[in-house]
Structure formats: C-alpha cells, structure tokens
C-alpha cells in the first residue's frame with residue numbers, strides 16, 4: 535500500500551503544473567550543439583525540485599566501460615553490475631537482461647537477441663542502450679514507487695572527455711530520469727573514494743586503470759594540476775590476449791574467455807612461479823573446438839604493448855609535474871586504482887619505472903563510485919571539486 539503522504543504528493547504533482555521553467559546552465563558550452571536547448575529544460579521549479587528531491591534517492595554513478603556502480607546517498611553502493619545489456623534484435627528498448635545476466639550472454643546469443651556493451655573506451659558508444667541501462671539502474675535503486683524517480687546524480691567521466699562525449703552522458707542521464715546531473719572527472723572521484731585529502735595544499739597522484747581508459751591525475755587544493763588520459767586500459771589488454779592466441783595458435787576465443795585468462799594468469803612483471811592454464815576455443819583451421827595449455831610468460835608478452843603504453847602515460851604525466859609536487863610524490867607515493875590495478879605485478883613494474891612507491895587501493899573496483907557518493911553527500915566538497923560548468 536502506498537503511504538498516505540506519497541499519495542498526497544502524487545495528487546499535488548498532477549494538479550500543479552510547474553510554471554517557471556529554468557533554462558539550465560548547459561547553454562554555457564553548448565553553442566555548437568546540435569541538441570535542441572528545449573531538451574535541457576527540465577521543468578525545474580522550486581516546488582518540483584523539492585518534491586522530487588524528497589522522494590528520490592540521490593545517486594553517485596560510476597558509468598564504467600566494464601562495470602556500472604550506483605551509490606545511493608546515505609546507503610552506500612547498492613549496485614555493482616557489468617555494463618552489459620541484452621536487448622531484442624531490432625529494438626533498443628526491449629531490454630531482456632542487464633548486468634551479470636547479460637554479460638553471461640555475450641557471444642552466446644541466438645539470432646533474435648543481442649548482448650551489447652554500450653560504452654567503449656570510457657565513453658558512450660550506444661546512446662539509446664546506455665540511456666535504457668541508466669533508467670534500469672535508477673528505477674532499481676528506487677524500488678517500487680508511485681512517482682517516477684527524479685534523483686540528482688553525480689556521474690564519473692574520463693578526464694579527457696570531449697564536449698560531445700560529455701553531452702552524451704548528460705543527455706542520457708537526464709533522459710533516464712535524473713533531474714540534475716553533475717560530472718566529476720574519474721581520477722578526482724577515485725582519489726576522494728580512496729580517502730586522499732584532495733583539498734590539501736599537497737600533491738597526490740592517482741592512476742585509475744579501468745576497462746576503457748587509464749586516467750592519471752595529480753591533484754592538489756581540490757583541483758587537477760596535471761592529468762593524462764589514454765584509451766589503453768584493461769579491455770585493450772584482454773584484446774591483445776585474443777589476438778595473440780589467434781595469430782600464434784590459430785585459436786579463436788571470445789572476449790569473456792580472454793578476460794578470464796588475463797585475470798587468472800595475467801601479469802605485468804615476472805612472477806616467482808609462472809602459471810599454466812588450459813584454454814578452450816575454436817581451431818581456425820579445422821573449425822573444431824580445441825584445448826590448449828598456455829603459460830603466464832607468453833600472456834605477459836602478449837599484453838606488453840598495452841602495459842608499456844600505460845607506463846609511458848604515467849611517465850609523461852610525471853614529466854609535466856611541477857617540482858614542489860614531485861617532492862610530495864616522493865614522500866607519499868602514487869595510488870593505483872580501477873580494475874586494472876589488480877593485474878599481478880603492475881605496482882612493482884610501475885615502481886621500477888618511476889622510482890616512486892606505488893600503493894594499490896584497498897577496493898580498486900569501487901573507488902570512483904564511493905568518491906562520487908561522498909561528493910554527493912558533501913555539498914561544499916562538491917562545489918570545490920566540480921566546476922559550475924559541469925553541473926546541470
């Protein structure tokens with residue numbers, strides 16, 4: 535039974551039309567946009583804002599290439615699912631599964647179903663499906679509810695996102711039901727999430743290796759001093775493994791299998807005891823299923839180009855670092871986070887290549903979502919770390 539208060543609120547909302555429609559700040563960097571401005575007019579009257587604010591759970595969202603996490607104000611992380619959606623072929627709205635269930639369908643779908651990852655390289659590749667996925671998460675976070683939830687959301691985005699990519703995130707979040715959207719750059723969110731005192735007058739370096747992007751930033755006084763983002767991250771490493779098996783052994787494997795190999799025996803630095811794993815796939819010459827034993831050394835070799843690119847990006851960022859901050863980093867070390875931080879020996883390799891102490895964060899897969907959530911719960915912090923141009 536809906537509570538009396540929610541019923542009253544519904545009636546009030548249906549009978550009073552918002553009159554003062556505020557044009558949002560998005561106009562500031564939207565001169566070249568092809569999206570009509572009317573789209574961003576959200577009927578944001580004070581009354582409506584209060585009403586939805588009261589009944590919605592504000593959310594911090596890490597809209598990741600590999601995983602989407604949702605942090606709800608006062609409750610913490612309530613959802614952590616792969617960013618995969620299964621839809622009926624020919625429709626982008628008829629969602630059959632989202633998250634883990636959809637991920638298990640990747641590469642195994644019959645003709646009438648497609649399982650897709652709507653984000654690539656850290657940004658939206660399939661707008662409609664991203665929006666549907668966000669709507670699913672927003673609704674799920676609110677449970678059964680009379681009013682359509684209209685939360686305020688803080689979304690993490692890569693640090694070198696283009697204006698067009700930024701707009702895609704804002705547009706999908708608004709269309710999915712958000713009433714206000716703030717964009718926080720992922721390394722800033724990750725730094726806050728792992729507990730780095732970002733407002734201190736002291737340099738801190740964070741490296742967030744996700745599925746699609748490696749985001750590196752040096753933060754001081756609540757702002758970014760230097761940053762670098764490269765679209766070489768966990769997914770590229772996974773791709774290098776399948777290429778290697780294809781060209782060396784004529785063995786074709788799916789994305790899922792390739793990721794499992796990376797997680798089970800992948801490494802960035804020679805291991806004390808190298809490992810062996812049995813891999814099943816399809817022989818490209820005979821066309822038949824085939825099983826092969828591969829070892830961790832060859833997998834490390836297969837991924838080396840990607841790992842070298844990540845190390846190069848870290849070194850480039852350090853090259854741009856002002857001397858005072860460099861001395862802070864010598865004292866404090868560097869924080870490694872994101873799913874890619876879990877690759878065996880990556881911390882050791884980075885220590886060797888930079889001469890700095892590298893610390894892997896406690897929960898690398900959740901740091902951005904925790905940071906976005908903390909910002910949501912702390913208005914003054916939000917004002918300091920998210921410039922006004924990134925709040926809509």
Ligand SMILES: Nc1ncnc2c1ncn2[C@@H]1O[C@H](COP(=O)(O)OP(=O)(O)OP(=O)(O)O)[C@@H](O)[C@H]1O
Nearest residue numbers: 598599600601744745746747768769872873874876
């Ligand atoms: N134990 C592990 N060893 C190596 N890589 C791992 C491990 N666990 C997860 N990963 C990789 O981490 C990546 C996912 O990390 P994360 O969830 O931080 O990415 P994301 O936030 O979704 O992506 P992005 O920030 O680039 O949009 C995947 O490429 C996954 O294969």
Ligand SMILES: [Mg+2]
Nearest residue numbers: 598744872902
């Ligand atoms: Mg991420």
